[in-house]
Amino acid sequence: MASISTELIHHPYTPPDSFAAPQPGVFKASTVIFPNVAAMREREWKDKSGYTYGLHGTPTSFILEERLCALEGGTQCLLAPSGLAAIAIVSLGLLHTGDELLIPDNAYGPNKTLSEGELRHWGITTLYYNPMDPADLAAKISDKTRLVWLEAAGSVTLEFPDLPALVRVCKSRGVTNALDNTWGAGLAFQPFDLLPGSGETLGVDISVHALTKYPSGGGDVLMGSIITRDAGLHMRLKLAHMRLGIGVGVNDVEFVLRSLPSIALRYQAHDATARKLAHWALQQPEFVQVLHPALPNSPGHAHWKTLCARGVDDVAAAGPGNAAGLFSVLIDPRHTSAQVDAFCDALKLFKIGYSWGGPMSLVVPYELAEMRTTWPAWLAKGTLVRFSAGLESAADLQADLQQALQKLHS
Incomplete structure (x- = not known):
């Protein structure tokens, strides 16, 4: 007979899977157990078809990602340990030495200091544009511009830009845009459908959301999300997310899931x-x-x-x-x-x-x-x-x- 410690670790009982309750279960793991070596080798971490390692998601984090997609109208979601971390993943995942980044002058301050600090040290140039003048954005986009940040409303001063016009400028020049959508929260407007009912499909490329704010609602959780509709763009960000080892605590995921219905x-x-x-x-x-x-x-x-x-x-x-x-x-x-x-x-x-x-x-x-x-x-x-x-x-x-x-x- 095995010792009690071995028996407790390898106890064969598993509960039935028919349990249902208002809140999803909380699944925490670093190690994920595979039934055999073949399953370990075949399982894919890049989609939600299975589980490979806690850093790549558990049923709890997958549920939050899908619900956030429903909130903002996207199709793919990544979770980060703060809103600023989500911003950083976008800039780090899409920019390289020699590239140019455009940020509205009224942007969230830490986004600007990240660009003036680490991004500048890595040879990425940052320019600031007038968010209330789409022509100023158009004039500052160059052949080196790879990413444009947007905010609606602006940080601290709360001026509201002509967001569809800014998005049109980016799309006309073939430049990826990313919106800090923390203020809108998926409720003031739909970032991926800026002109509903108009017959024109127009939306941002990326929506970043500080879940620290309204999705959490308690002032006690730090978390961020990155949502897209473009599978290729999502995969570029997902690979950066994985290489940087970005993860979130599942207990924090639980808190956001609990608050999201309200x-x-x-x-x-x-x-x-x-x-x-x-x-x-x-x-x-x-x-x-x-x-x-x-x-x-x-x-x-x-x-x-x-x-x-x-x-x-x-x-x-x-x-x-x-x-x-x-x-x-x-x-x-x-x-x-x-x-x-x-x-x-x-x-x-x-x-x-x-x-x-x-x-x-x-x-x-x-x-x-x-x-x-x-x-x-x-x-x-x-x-x-x-x-x-x-x-x-x-x-x-x-x-x-x-x-x-x-x-x-x-």
């Missing part, structure tokens, strides 16, 4: 609160400009309305899931940076912290001049503060903002 309801709630607060902010003399795509005077509002609120006249009451939960304000430049910091410190419900999409409202002041190559012509002068509306009462959040404004005058 994403539309939560997105709608964040959206509704942010719109109420943004409209209130318009009435405050301390704010010289309020940035929120659904506001008629916000940069790119017409583009947002065409893409995200098609056929809706009253955008303040536009349907659920059209504008996320972010808004920014520019505080009158007569107020010092110290006063703006004191305003942020005085907030009680809005906590100071990066990221967004969780239950708690957040606030961050930014030094915008340090983040842009030039001050955008469509922005007023002042100190920028970005707010993320959480799931608290809108009335309570408004009262919190109101009491904190007193600090601007003290």
